[in-house]
Amino acid sequence: MSRDEYDPIKCPMPDCDADLFLDWTASIGLSRGLLTVADDSWMPDPAHPDGAGWRVACAEGHVVLLPGPTGCPCGADSCARHGFDEAEDLRRFHALDAERLSEVLTRLGAVTR
Ligand SMILES: [Zn+2]
Ligand SMILES: [Zn+2]
Structure with missing residues:
Protein backbone atom coordinates (compact mmCIF):
# COMPACT_ATOMS: atom_id res chain seq x y z
CA MET A 1 0.00 0.00 0.00
CA SER A 2 1.33 3.37 -0.91
CA ARG A 3 1.30 6.09 1.70
CA ASP A 4 -1.64 8.05 0.24
CA GLU A 5 -3.87 4.97 0.54
CA TYR A 6 -4.05 5.83 4.26
CA ASP A 7 -4.99 9.48 3.65
CA PRO A 8 -8.59 10.43 4.50
CA ILE A 9 -10.87 10.74 1.47
CA LYS A 10 -12.02 14.33 1.01
CA CYS A 11 -15.61 15.32 0.29
CA PRO A 12 -16.12 15.48 -3.51
CA MET A 13 -18.48 18.47 -3.30
CA PRO A 14 -17.13 21.69 -4.80
CA ASP A 15 -15.66 24.11 -2.24
CA CYS A 16 -15.82 21.50 0.56
CA ASP A 17 -12.59 20.33 2.14
CA ALA A 18 -14.03 18.07 4.91
CA ASP A 19 -13.12 14.39 5.28
CA LEU A 20 -15.64 11.69 4.35
CA PHE A 21 -17.01 9.34 7.02
CA LEU A 22 -19.04 6.14 7.03
CA ASP A 23 -21.84 6.81 9.55
CA TRP A 24 -23.91 3.95 11.00
CA THR A 25 -27.33 4.14 12.58
CA ALA A 26 -29.03 1.46 14.69
CA SER A 27 -32.75 1.65 15.55
CA ILE A 28 -34.43 -0.09 18.47
CA GLY A 29 -38.19 0.04 19.08
CA LEU A 30 -39.46 1.67 22.27
CA SER A 31 -42.51 0.81 24.35
CA ARG A 32 -44.36 2.66 27.14
CA GLY A 33 -43.27 0.10 29.73
CA LEU A 34 -39.63 0.80 29.09
CA LEU A 35 -40.12 4.41 30.25
CA THR A 36 -41.16 3.29 33.73
CA VAL A 37 -38.06 1.17 34.40
CA ALA A 38 -35.92 2.98 36.98
CA ASP A 39 -32.51 1.63 35.99
CA ASP A 40 -30.94 1.02 32.62
CA SER A 41 -31.17 -2.78 32.81
CA TRP A 42 -33.58 -2.72 29.87
CA MET A 43 -31.12 -0.80 27.70
CA PRO A 44 -31.05 -2.70 24.40
CA ASP A 45 -27.87 -3.92 22.79
CA PRO A 46 -27.14 -1.81 19.70
CA ALA A 47 -25.39 -4.84 18.20
CA HIS A 48 -28.88 -6.40 17.81
CA PRO A 49 -31.00 -3.56 16.42
CA ASP A 50 -34.49 -3.75 14.91
CA GLY A 51 -33.20 -1.64 12.08
CA ALA A 52 -29.81 -0.48 10.88
CA GLY A 53 -28.45 1.66 8.12
CA TRP A 54 -25.55 3.77 7.06
CA ARG A 55 -24.53 6.72 4.93
CA VAL A 56 -21.28 8.10 3.61
CA ALA A 57 -21.14 11.79 4.43
CA CYS A 58 -18.68 14.55 5.24
CA ALA A 59 -18.56 16.53 8.49
CA GLU A 60 -20.39 19.40 6.72
CA GLY A 61 -23.37 17.14 6.02
CA HIS A 62 -22.92 16.38 2.30
CA VAL A 63 -24.26 12.85 1.79
CA VAL A 64 -22.28 11.08 -0.92
CA LEU A 65 -23.63 7.50 -0.78
CA LEU A 66 -26.64 5.65 0.67
CA PRO A 67 -27.49 1.92 0.63
CA GLY A 68 -28.59 0.71 -2.80
CA PRO A 69 -31.62 -1.50 -3.51
CA THR A 70 -31.92 -4.65 -1.38
CA GLY A 71 -30.94 -7.96 -2.92
CA CYS A 72 -27.66 -8.83 -4.56
CA PRO A 73 -26.80 -7.01 -7.80
CA CYS A 74 -25.64 -10.38 -9.21
CA SER A 102 -15.14 4.29 -5.40
CA GLU A 103 -17.08 4.69 -8.69
CA VAL A 104 -18.90 7.79 -7.41
CA LEU A 105 -15.65 9.40 -6.28
CA THR A 106 -13.95 8.56 -9.56
CA ARG A 107 -16.86 10.02 -11.53
CA LEU A 108 -16.68 13.21 -9.46
CA GLY A 109 -12.91 13.33 -9.89
CA ALA A 110 -12.28 13.28 -6.15
CA VAL A 111 -9.86 10.38 -5.84
CA THR A 112 -7.09 11.92 -7.90
CA ARG A 113 -7.36 15.29 -6.20
ZN1 LIG B 1 -18.69 18.15 2.08
ZN1 LIG C 1 -24.62 -12.19 -5.36
Missing part, protein backbone atom coordinates in the same frame (compact mmCIF):
# COMPACT_ATOMS: atom_id res chain seq x y z
CA GLY A 75 -29.38 -11.13 -9.61
CA ALA A 76 -29.66 -14.26 -7.45
CA ASP A 77 -32.85 -14.49 -5.37
CA SER A 78 -30.97 -15.58 -2.27
CA CYS A 79 -27.26 -14.93 -2.61
CA ALA A 80 -24.98 -16.43 0.04
CA ARG A 81 -21.90 -15.68 -2.01
CA HIS A 82 -22.00 -11.89 -1.82
CA GLY A 83 -23.83 -11.66 1.51
CA PHE A 84 -25.95 -8.76 0.35
CA ASP A 85 -28.80 -7.27 2.43
CA GLU A 86 -32.14 -8.89 1.72
CA ALA A 87 -34.17 -7.01 4.37
CA GLU A 88 -35.14 -3.37 3.91
CA ASP A 89 -34.63 -2.57 7.62
CA LEU A 90 -31.15 -4.03 8.21
CA ARG A 91 -28.53 -2.53 5.95
CA ARG A 92 -24.79 -3.13 6.12
CA PHE A 93 -21.86 -1.66 4.23
CA HIS A 94 -20.57 -4.34 1.86
CA ALA A 95 -17.60 -4.70 -0.48
CA LEU A 96 -19.98 -3.87 -3.35
CA ASP A 97 -20.88 -0.60 -1.55
CA ALA A 98 -17.17 0.20 -1.33
CA GLU A 99 -17.03 -0.34 -5.11
CA ARG A 100 -20.04 1.96 -5.60
CA LEU A 101 -18.36 4.63 -3.45
Whole structure:
Protein backbone atom coordinates (compact mmCIF):
# COMPACT_ATOMS: atom_id res chain seq x y z
CA MET A 1 0.00 0.00 0.00
CA SER A 2 1.33 3.37 -0.91
CA ARG A 3 1.30 6.09 1.70
CA ASP A 4 -1.64 8.05 0.24
CA GLU A 5 -3.87 4.97 0.54
CA TYR A 6 -4.05 5.83 4.26
CA ASP A 7 -4.99 9.48 3.65
CA PRO A 8 -8.59 10.43 4.50
CA ILE A 9 -10.87 10.74 1.47
CA LYS A 10 -12.02 14.33 1.01
CA CYS A 11 -15.61 15.32 0.29
CA PRO A 12 -16.12 15.48 -3.51
CA MET A 13 -18.48 18.47 -3.30
CA PRO A 14 -17.13 21.69 -4.80
CA ASP A 15 -15.66 24.11 -2.24
CA CYS A 16 -15.82 21.50 0.56
CA ASP A 17 -12.59 20.33 2.14
CA ALA A 18 -14.03 18.07 4.91
CA ASP A 19 -13.12 14.39 5.28
CA LEU A 20 -15.64 11.69 4.35
CA PHE A 21 -17.01 9.34 7.02
CA LEU A 22 -19.04 6.14 7.03
CA ASP A 23 -21.84 6.81 9.55
CA TRP A 24 -23.91 3.95 11.00
CA THR A 25 -27.33 4.14 12.58
CA ALA A 26 -29.03 1.46 14.69
CA SER A 27 -32.75 1.65 15.55
CA ILE A 28 -34.43 -0.09 18.47
CA GLY A 29 -38.19 0.04 19.08
CA LEU A 30 -39.46 1.67 22.27
CA SER A 31 -42.51 0.81 24.35
CA ARG A 32 -44.36 2.66 27.14
CA GLY A 33 -43.27 0.10 29.73
CA LEU A 34 -39.63 0.80 29.09
CA LEU A 35 -40.12 4.41 30.25
CA THR A 36 -41.16 3.29 33.73
CA VAL A 37 -38.06 1.17 34.40
CA ALA A 38 -35.92 2.98 36.98
CA ASP A 39 -32.51 1.63 35.99
CA ASP A 40 -30.94 1.02 32.62
CA SER A 41 -31.17 -2.78 32.81
CA TRP A 42 -33.58 -2.72 29.87
CA MET A 43 -31.12 -0.80 27.70
CA PRO A 44 -31.05 -2.70 24.40
CA ASP A 45 -27.87 -3.92 22.79
CA PRO A 46 -27.14 -1.81 19.70
CA ALA A 47 -25.39 -4.84 18.20
CA HIS A 48 -28.88 -6.40 17.81
CA PRO A 49 -31.00 -3.56 16.42
CA ASP A 50 -34.49 -3.75 14.91
CA GLY A 51 -33.20 -1.64 12.08
CA ALA A 52 -29.81 -0.48 10.88
CA GLY A 53 -28.45 1.66 8.12
CA TRP A 54 -25.55 3.77 7.06
CA ARG A 55 -24.53 6.72 4.93
CA VAL A 56 -21.28 8.10 3.61
CA ALA A 57 -21.14 11.79 4.43
CA CYS A 58 -18.68 14.55 5.24
CA ALA A 59 -18.56 16.53 8.49
CA GLU A 60 -20.39 19.40 6.72
CA GLY A 61 -23.37 17.14 6.02
CA HIS A 62 -22.92 16.38 2.30
CA VAL A 63 -24.26 12.85 1.79
CA VAL A 64 -22.28 11.08 -0.92
CA LEU A 65 -23.63 7.50 -0.78
CA LEU A 66 -26.64 5.65 0.67
CA PRO A 67 -27.49 1.92 0.63
CA GLY A 68 -28.59 0.71 -2.80
CA PRO A 69 -31.62 -1.50 -3.51
CA THR A 70 -31.92 -4.65 -1.38
CA GLY A 71 -30.94 -7.96 -2.92
CA CYS A 72 -27.66 -8.83 -4.56
CA PRO A 73 -26.80 -7.01 -7.80
CA CYS A 74 -25.64 -10.38 -9.21
CA GLY A 75 -29.38 -11.13 -9.61
CA ALA A 76 -29.66 -14.26 -7.45
CA ASP A 77 -32.85 -14.49 -5.37
CA SER A 78 -30.97 -15.58 -2.27
CA CYS A 79 -27.26 -14.93 -2.61
CA ALA A 80 -24.98 -16.43 0.04
CA ARG A 81 -21.90 -15.68 -2.01
CA HIS A 82 -22.00 -11.89 -1.82
CA GLY A 83 -23.83 -11.66 1.51
CA PHE A 84 -25.95 -8.76 0.35
CA ASP A 85 -28.80 -7.27 2.43
CA GLU A 86 -32.14 -8.89 1.72
CA ALA A 87 -34.17 -7.01 4.37
CA GLU A 88 -35.14 -3.37 3.91
CA ASP A 89 -34.63 -2.57 7.62
CA LEU A 90 -31.15 -4.03 8.21
CA ARG A 91 -28.53 -2.53 5.95
CA ARG A 92 -24.79 -3.13 6.12
CA PHE A 93 -21.86 -1.66 4.23
CA HIS A 94 -20.57 -4.34 1.86
CA ALA A 95 -17.60 -4.70 -0.48
CA LEU A 96 -19.98 -3.87 -3.35
CA ASP A 97 -20.88 -0.60 -1.55
CA ALA A 98 -17.17 0.20 -1.33
CA GLU A 99 -17.03 -0.34 -5.11
CA ARG A 100 -20.04 1.96 -5.60
CA LEU A 101 -18.36 4.63 -3.45
CA SER A 102 -15.14 4.29 -5.40
CA GLU A 103 -17.08 4.69 -8.69
CA VAL A 104 -18.90 7.79 -7.41
CA LEU A 105 -15.65 9.40 -6.28
CA THR A 106 -13.95 8.56 -9.56
CA ARG A 107 -16.86 10.02 -11.53
CA LEU A 108 -16.68 13.21 -9.46
CA GLY A 109 -12.91 13.33 -9.89
CA ALA A 110 -12.28 13.28 -6.15
CA VAL A 111 -9.86 10.38 -5.84
CA THR A 112 -7.09 11.92 -7.90
CA ARG A 113 -7.36 15.29 -6.20
ZN1 LIG B 1 -18.69 18.15 2.08
ZN1 LIG C 1 -24.62 -12.19 -5.36
